[in-house]
Amino acid sequence: MTARTWIRDLLMGARFAVSGGREGWTRTLLTGVGVGLGVALLLVTTAIPSALAARDARADARSERTAPTAEKAGHDTLLIAMADTQFRDKEIHGRRVMPEGPDAPVPPGLSRLPAPGEMAASPALDALLKSTDGALLRERLPGKVTAIIGDEGLVGPRELAYYETNEALKSSGTTPRITGFDNSAEPEPLDPVLTLLIVLVFVALLMPVAVFIAAAVRFGGERRDRRLAALRLVGADGRTARRIAAGEALAGSLAGLVLGAGFFFAARQSAAGIELYRLSVFPADLDPTPWLAALVVLAVPAAAVAVTLFALRGVVIEPLGVVRTAKPARRRIWWRLLPPLAGLALLYPMIGQGNDNGNFNQWLVIGGVVLLLIGITALLPWLVETVVGRLGGGSVSWQLAVRRLQMSSGAAARLVNGIAVAVAGAIALQMMFAGVEGDYTRNTGEDPSRAAISAMLPPGVDASGRPEAIARQIGAADGVARATLLTTTQVAPTPDHQNSIGLTIGSCAALREVARLDSCKDGDTFVVRGGYDASTTEAVAKPGRKLYAGNLYGDGGPAPVVWTLPASAREAAGRPDPNGTERGGILATPGAAPKGLGTDQFAMIYVQLDPAVPDAIEHARTAIFRADPMLTPFHLQATEQSERFASIRTGLFVGATCVLLLIGASLLVSQLEQLRERRKLLSVLVAFGTRRSTLSLSVLWQTAVPIALGLALSTAVGLGLGVVLLKMVNARVSVDWVSVATMTGIGAAVVLVVTVLSLPPLWRLMRPEGLRTE
Template identity: 60%
Template sequence: MNLLRQWSRDLALGVRFAFAGGREGWVRAVLTAVGVGLGVALLLLSTALPNALAVRHDREEARTDYAFSAETLPKADDTVVVAHVDTDFRDKRVRGRLLEPEGPRAPLPPGLGAFPADGEMVVSPALKELLSSDSGKLLRERLPYRITGTVGETGLIGSQELAYYAGGSGLARHIGAGDVYRLERFGETDPAPEEPDPVLILLNIVVIVVLLMPVAVFIAAAVRFGGERRDRRLAALRLVGADGRMARRIAAGEAMAGSLLGLVLGTGFFLMGRQLAGSVEVLGESVWPSYLDPSPVLAALVAVAVPTAAVLVTLLALRGVVIEPLGVVRAAKPSRRRLWWRLLLPVAGLAMLYPMVGQGRENGDFNQYLVVGGVLLVLVGVTALLPWLVETVVARLGSGGVAWQLAVRRLQLSSGTAARMVNGIAVAVAGAIALQMLFAGVDNQYTEDTKLDLGRAQMSVSVPDGTPLAATAQKFADTKGVRKVTALWEGYFGDSSWKTENGPALAAGLTVADCAALREVAELPSCADGDVFVLDGDQFSADGPKLNKPGKKLYIESSASGVSTEATWTVPAGVIEARSIKDPTGTRRGGFLMTPAALPENLRKSVSGQVYLSIDESVPDAYEYTRNTTASVDPLAYTATWSATRTSNRFESVRTGLLVGAVCVLALIGASLLVSQLEQLRERRKLLSSLVAFGTRRRTLALSVLWQTAIPIALGLFLAAAVGLTLGGILLKMTGTPVSADWASVLSMTGIGAAVVLLVTLLSLPPLVRLMRPEGLRTE
């Protein structure tokens, strides 16, 4: 009990010194609080992320409007027909839905108070703002509806989401032909969700550890601001009767005071950032402020852990310091740092990860505790090795110019302080390099070649059944920015009715187009309007030649539920044989080819269109003009922009989460480094003023400050690259992926780290100039 009382009294005395110890005391406390507060804000953000992700997922689930059952619901007074009419506008996705209620009890999607009438729409706040701006002119042409309201927050997954609901009519006849569904409720989930992927789970875990580790390092560094001035105050305390242990506890109390104030500032920073989050979008992702609601348990853990860590870090920092009444032994040459125990940390981390080498995704989930512990120890090893590396290297640096000598001597006297400044960024870069290696290594497992021929087309348009052939192709040909149009109308023939239980035994495709377009899918010996061809050499089936029997009756598949009867076609005599070649999608088609004049009238409403477009990308907004034409052809027509590869949505979401988190961590790195740099300059104010008074040029001092930053950061980035490559290699081994260094990522990550430090150094030059004035010699 006496010991607890003594600790409480000494810590309280330290808190009092922090705020009542004059200008020096509260300035140091404020600097510490700002550094800690920035870290606390990011920690609170991380505690809010699970809730934010859960709310986004719940809202996405609540507005789900797919019919996962193969059976179509019958029309009733409690059903609604929903058509998906998503589109893209420049680099943003626009979520669009057409709604047609079929009775008074039709379910409303979340966020709507009533169904919009035909010709009207309800839009998200972000879309309303875009449509009212000059930049949204082309999008307004695509959405010819009158705005009658806004979608509520419950119907949107983010504050900057572009979405609208519009009234529609006659949608029921398209059910089954595309993304058109009859629903009796919103929020129906897929009965067969995707199985969890162990590699993606591993990526999530490593991302979280890598992003949070630099935050902890910065907080630990922030509580040690003003170490040299604090040591002199502790020596004064010894002079008035305090023993060594009491002095250390008082120092811990000062650090705790700064951390407690940092908790207050951090909460304020978080609340301000929370409100700001509702008006910004990072890499296409946005949230509502209400999403960022920290978990009470995790927030309480942060509130307890930060002051506790401040006390422990301070006591640990003073463990080798002898505080005497007339000074501090630290002012003498410090003993050399030992290397052996510093190597134990990364080696232990690698040992924890080693049992999972070669596990891959076939052998179950990775052990989460071993992954977290292993990655954590490897990254902590960076913070342990960097002070030794800086001390060892600067001790061997030779002579040079005045600025170089000033910088080197300062680093030799306080290499630990210099290492602390760059510890956080070294940890961040090491983790980023490892993650980039892991992402690059497994990327091909989640990315597939689309096999689309981008040399022949860059966009495709899916047109519903019954759309006029020639008029549609001409509309696209007249569109600004379109160089070439390949319009192909498609259907399927069967040798018996499609309505039977087992369907037809033989089936073959039907492609209708003019001669120029047909030559994109087949080698034609000759072609004139009215010709019919049968294809040989297709890659999926050979049923076309089997059905090519003059007089044989074929049934065309009708995909629209509004068609009550099947159309039939009798194979004529004189069908020409042709050789199939790869079409723009990379597929060899089969079945029959027809020119427009050969297509009977009864088949025209049973074929749907695929239009392939070659775009002149030198025309500004060529893609937007094409999408506008698509909307004018039919609201249900769908435009797709082609790319050479397709990436898994789940993999892409993890990568996006990493990039968003990296932006936040880089902002913290920059802000914390700037605070740390200003604190270092403040402590050396008298020394800088003295050097200027003795004739040292300000340019020389500014250059010396740059060298003092550049040398440790160069060593830190070198160490980060080595550790990052090692950690990335073992993570790749764990996933069963061949190890290869992604040197472009290594160089880019180290370059970003160096750029952040350079920017911070440049921002610190104006305060440096002010500190070099003669007033800096004034003392109390």
């Protein structure tokens, strides 16, 4: 058999697909839509690396992390300070700048720096500030927007970002001074477990896509087989008929490639207006990697031909018909167990490897997971056939559904293969993420129940009442229950920093945040025992001893202040402050604290919120900004998660959302194709008096039974795969049954929605007029 024969027969099949009248066009179109949806998602996947690289490149271009710096002001220097903030659940990238010369660097996306009192904002932030939802944010960012940041200065089209010129930076001695923007720091390589997670996310999300594409090329199988029987009648042999069938599938897959490219470009153009889990991309960023796109273009038609030939291996096509209506041989299970067992064999050598024994073999991981998930597609037809073969009795709708499933259990299994693979992968990933989450989450020691926000005035604040005024202003704001102020400086037995210890100054209520005090009044002092500098405190903090406070480093400021620790100083047990810091040294109320400390101290304000006030945290953020734009607020949280781990999990959620949309759309197309093939049968049943409600229920049962079996199988496989993966990373094996139920419920909900959406077309098909033919 020559390649010329193959090409001739494939082209003949392609002609049948596009010139077979309305039936042929409809089948080709349905196949094209099903394949096209999968191809579109595959193209999006191939574009992800370039999109992430473009985002990172723009972030580095505007960063000051490793930017060149200068010690003194010059014609090309710029003072820049972080001013990031948060509005509800949205992060806002902000920078305060102050040019010190005419050639000061300008951030990407701007042609000039804004003038004092002005602000440059991203399009999304500008729109938010102008909207009614942004009223609270306008109070925090009152500068007039005079420029819009261009795309090259933003990581994404929906990013909230701004630059604000603030002359107060001139008076701060700690503001970084740069001569350009750059971040050339090499990121740390991912550890083996995070790399494994990325591989698993891609495999688990792309496998359902491949399954759906394989199912889509088999649309209209029964009608196609009858056409092949007609070809046998005019002289074609069995192999020729199969090659012609592969040509029809090839035509549908090529149509799918064209439609998929169209779907991809349509989605690409609308990408700027879409934000998933705080992630958005510019359309130009979605540029598929050429070799990956070429692989998709070649693999999809090849898979269509291979799947069609594989599907016809057990079908006897004779000149007078297709031997499919006879009772088929029972499916055997032994060979269907081989793929999952082979997958386990590939993963077994990596059990116990964890993070300490090098990277996981990515090809073994991919091969093992793919084989386990393919095992679902092999086992599900056998499971459906075995179960429905034992069903019977019940209502008319149930009997109609069961009989249909018994006659075409393979088609029913193909309908739910994709959702079963998706659910199994999701369950395994959820177990994996839950199992290793503790390794990438740390306890910060912070106590959000005592303070929601801490705001620090950096070293250099004046002691002449300014911190107290700021704390009062913040404490008087709406939504703030209390603002607690603590100022800290250093004291030592000599006028230098040798053997220095901390001196914390605050009201009695404020000091109780850092120590356990039985009684306290203004004028009291306390010595904290057991703090982080316990031995030095014991040697230095002796009641009645003369100490030096303030400028202990001799940096050109005023001389240290002489202060005597009162003889009435009492011992107190320390406690961690809301930030989790356990202070030591000396505590003093304002009446006993040394005077004239100047700028040799820093202040910390702890803000407690009033839960009865709506948007209390937004009011508090605004109050902190208004009190002093140079304040640095920190949101207290009991735990902190690795940014890389959180990013991978966000990628999983984004990908899962896209796959769920594909699953829903593909299921709907598949359901409509099956209804189209059964149009005459439905018309016959209606003509004989079958009620529409009975037929509608039968369609629901035909979907529900395979879905229930598919979800049961996918849960078992997903749990098994999750256990193996957790053992590979040396994590404790545990099952989050809530997540398992959630994944299973989402899969069932998708199918239920698709079934409901297919009811209107079903009702249109249930008419006696459908018996008419030409």
